[in-house]
Ligand code: B12
């Protein structure tokens with residue numbers, strides 16, 4: 001078995017075996033050390049079941065010059081009961097399987113949501129890293145996947161098969177809002193002309209509602225016979241140039257990362273729910289209320305233990321020990337306000353904070369002088385520090401001073417003399433835009 | 435459970451796809467992620483598919499009578515590409531050809547009337563799902 005670095009090295013050279021193994025690892029929850037540099041045009045293909053998504057991807061991929069690398073991810077639903085999945089999208093594309101510039105992978109939705117899952121995003125990252133010029137993402141075309149695909153695809157293609165006006169009306173809720181390109185698929189069919197007219201009317205109406213920013217293209221295409229596909233590819237490539245010039249390609253990475261976090265959270269939540277047997281017992285016996293038990297699944301409900309701080313003489317030495325134990329540690333930061341150098345040791349839902357005094361006159365230096373190295377304080381994260389301080393005062397406890405800047409937010413302390421010898425820090429984390 | 439991926443494929447110019455679809459559905463029902471390739475596959479397409487999908491097992495369905503040539507070719511290409519995963523063969527296989535297939539390295543041969551339960555169990559065993 002090759003290690004991750006070897007696989008990454010080989011994936012960079014479009015080695016499909018390595019790419020495939022990396023995607024499986026991502027599916028199994030392995031975090032891969034990939035820094036994405038944008039180079040792929042990620043194209044989401046959505047539309048009702050049977051609208052011709054796979055067939056159109058096949059025809060587009062076949063027409064793309066063979067010196068461009070094409071990756072195709074097709075998503076199939078997992079059974080919510082057995083977890084299995086029958087994956088049939090490849091049937092329409094098998095002829096491309098032996099082309100060296102094309103990689104095709106079927107992925108199941110897995111999980112509780114039924115849309116994309118975090119492995120889909122990891123797979124996109126891997127394929128972009130591997131040098132794909134195009135990444136086609138075929139969704140299941142229903143429900144949650146439409147909203148998800150908006151955050152990962154640079155361009156969204158919505159397929160509308162020949163339908164009646166009323167049926168198009170019914171589509172509008174999800175699909176009609178996200179498209180960059182609307183395609184009347186199966187346009188070799190008689191009914192496609194009226195579908196095209198109805199779709200144009202629909203898009204014009206949506207434009208009124210959504211404003212000038214939204215300028216989708218509407219095309220007639222037959223994936224099966226190739227009609228309109230060259231034009232579609234020209235529109236797709238033109239859009240890519242625009243996205244690159246405007247910087248939107250890079251900014252799209254933010255959406256991708258945030259969605260990956262959300263999807264990973266859903267996965268953790270699902271695992272948590274499956275392992276909830278203890279909590280179920282406590283709810284059954286009345287020890288916990290259903291609400292309290294549910295909240296325990298979320299380590300971020302506040303107030304929560306934010307960290308335990310340890311005063312040390314040599315922070316590099318201490319940090320190395322935790323690193324050797326396999327923990328992720330931060331780079332040292334200097335916090336002048338508190339007179340300390342700080343290293344965070346990350347543990348799933350909390351941290352250990354290592355503190356080295358900046359000078360002999362600092363409180364931490366005095367602490368070490370008096371009591372030696374060891375646990376210095378415990379910190380709770382609160383939602384609103386000022387509100388919490390009112391509570392502390394109401395309870396007759398003493399605050400050491402006005403809230404001030406700490407290593408990761410605004411902090412203050414409850415004096416140990418008023419709390420059984422424990423120095424209790426209160427932290428309010430700052431969000432990105434504060 | 436872990437979700438090993440399996441490929442179900444039809445080799446050659448054989449249009450009998452009912453059995454392959456039955457097997458693919460049954461395995462999906464049993465919790466596997468099953469990629470069905472459809473009919474008219476070449477051995478090299480099937481090997482490529484298994485590589486790209488990182489499959490843990492290949493299931494071949496043949497009712498046309500060309501199993502010896504096609505499966506022989508499949509096993510040869512697998513070896514050439516360094517793909518070392520179990521292969522099962524089902525369909526219309528005369529009893530006298532069974533041993534030849536097993537000798538090629540096929541992990542099992544299953545003809546008409548095999549209970550689906552038995553097929554699911556062998557696939558579980560070969561992919562390491564207890
Ligand atoms: C239905 C059928 C057809 C249908 C097929 C419809 C379809 N889309 O599948 C039609 C009418 C189209 C058809 C056509 C032909 N057929 Co026809 N057909 C049959 C028939 C009656 C049943 C096959 C079937 O679907 N069985 C039901 C499924 C569920 O069973 P199964 O496929 O065997 O699968 C089971 C096992 O084999 C096993 N299995 C199967 N695949 C796999 C894969 C794995 C991985 C595993 C573990 C197990 C496994 O598990 C399954 C469940 O137990 C058989 C006779 C028979 N009794 O088998 C002839 C038969 C297969 N046909 C035959 C022939 C000759 C033809 C034609 C050439 C006839 C002609 N001259 O035109 C054409 C060829 C068509 C083509 N393009 O290939 C011959 C084949 C002879 C041979 N191999 O030497 C047979 C055996 C009839 C006979 N006795 O002559 N056929």
Ligand SMILES: Nc1nc2c(ncn2[C@@H]2O[C@H](COP(=O)(O)OP(=O)(O)OP(=O)(O)O)[C@@H](O)[C@H]2O)c(=O)[nH]1
Pocket residue numbers: 047048049050051052053054055056089092140141185186187188189221222223224225
């Ligand atoms: N006439 C015609 N039929 C088409 C065209 N494209 C696809 N089809 C047929 O429509 C059916 C569904 O095609 P797919 O490409 O599998 O559609 P899909 O949207 O990927 O389907 P799902 O993945 O199952 O949702 C198949 O029978 C195709 O042959 C087309 O351009 N014209």
Ligand SMILES: [Mg+2]
Pocket residue numbers: 053054055088089138
């Ligand atoms: Mg499809």
